[in-house]
Amino acid sequence: MFDKIIPRSEDYAKWYTQVIRRAEMADYAPVRGCMVVRPYGYALWENVKEQLDSRFKATGHQNAAFPLFIPMSFIEKEAEHVEGFKPELAVVTHGGGKKLEEPLVVRPTSETIIGYMYSQWIQSYRDLPVLINQWANVVRWELRTRLFIRTMEFFWQEGHTAHATHAEAEEETLRILELYTDFALNEAAIPVIPGRKSESEKFPGALTSYTIEAMMGDKRALQAGTSHDLGQNFAKAFDIQYLDANQKQQHCWTTSWGVSTRMIGAIIMTHGDDQGLVLPPRIAPTQLVIVPIIPKNRDTDKQAVMQAVDSICETLGEVRYHVDDRHDYSPGWRFNEWELKGVPLRIEIGPRDLAKQQVVLARRDIPGREGKAFTPIANVAETVKDMLDTIQADMLKRATEFRDMNTFEPTTYDSFKEVVEEGFARAWWCENAECEEQLKAETQATIRCIPIEQPDGDGVCIVCGETAQDIAVFARAY
């Protein structure tokens, strides 16, 4: 017998872990809270990286690399920043067998050390803007971890920019928020809500934090990326100044923004089903798997099938395909294997198909017989390409429908408390921290964001009944 993965409805956390390990995305490391990203998971991450990186470059950013170690005193320079990060720092106290004069922090994020470097590099308004990104690993001493979603060490990109005016910095912050939204929608097929964080949820040291929020398969929210308007907080702490056209010293306006390997977790939890992963075609490491079916001891059939496979492969062009010709595994075994791994499309081809000059095309996003169709061999490449686009679009559509079906608009606090346990709740909020505190204490939910897109007019706060300018999204979050 074969161990099936546990259904999502039975134990979502267990399902998540099992899928990741069985699909060989990642494994637990021998250090608590750390993970090993295995080749299959890393291949997905590389595709995420590639898509983001090309968007960064298209908007004028350059990549660079800053040190892993940050002097402790740097972290302490920005008051809110210290407070936010101090509890989760990994600190190096010894090096080369000797106690260090000043402890070194393993970067939890790099605003401080990059801010320091910017203060050296920026002299004049002509040096601005500075638009730099780095792909790096960072460490945060998390109490409770979860593969991809919250590990002690994680991989990400962090963009850090410096500008002459607040307007430019704001523009940058929102440009990146849009870029992230575009990536999530069009590559990861994750419908996200771009919005602003509440005061209590914003990045330590930021003026304003923006986020893209997604709904996972268990209806909990996940922050999938952030973009921060840092105002002049870090510029003042690190003395990032320039001489403007009127010969006056000015502090820069800086931003920072990041997307991490958490995005992998978001993809898994947005699209995965009880058979395993379901990966969006645009970033799937393998988009198409071809499974030849060959009865043993019938060499003529084998040759014919493999020839047909070869000629199909030749027509596939850019499609990322894999031929699984492991004939010591039964067809059923191989089907299940690739379904677990979330490959979007599968071609099954055997002597019977060959006789009719057709193949079986099976969609991963529609499990079982319903997702299977015969298609003529003659124009299979075209069909595959079209089908990959269709799957990509359908996955976004399905995820959007799921989110909308589980998004409620309660009008009383009582109904709010009920529905917020069941999904997202959209409701007016007066932006008062006390109301936020109250619902946090009473419901397990938090304010995920104040969406950029707002209805006209105003309403009354769901908690206190005072006038509220904006709708906020509330949910239980990861």
Place this chain on the structure above:
RNA sequence: CGGGGCGUAGCGCAGCCCGGCUAGCGCGUCUGCUUUGGGAGCAGAAGGUCGGAGGUUCGAAUCCUCUCGCCCCGACCA
């Protein structure tokens, strides 16, 4: 840091409460034969410091003490 669970073969587990002979089962692995359109069958084989240390005992996977680690749920967080 609180609550819960778990460490026994590569993986998943049983055995422990109530100590006893050679520590079991499933999957996987290896060998052979038969099989291949949804996780193949039969036959044989290999594989163990029972997380670690100490104690009780004629005898410990099992009881006691200490310890290390991991997972899950909360508080805190990308």
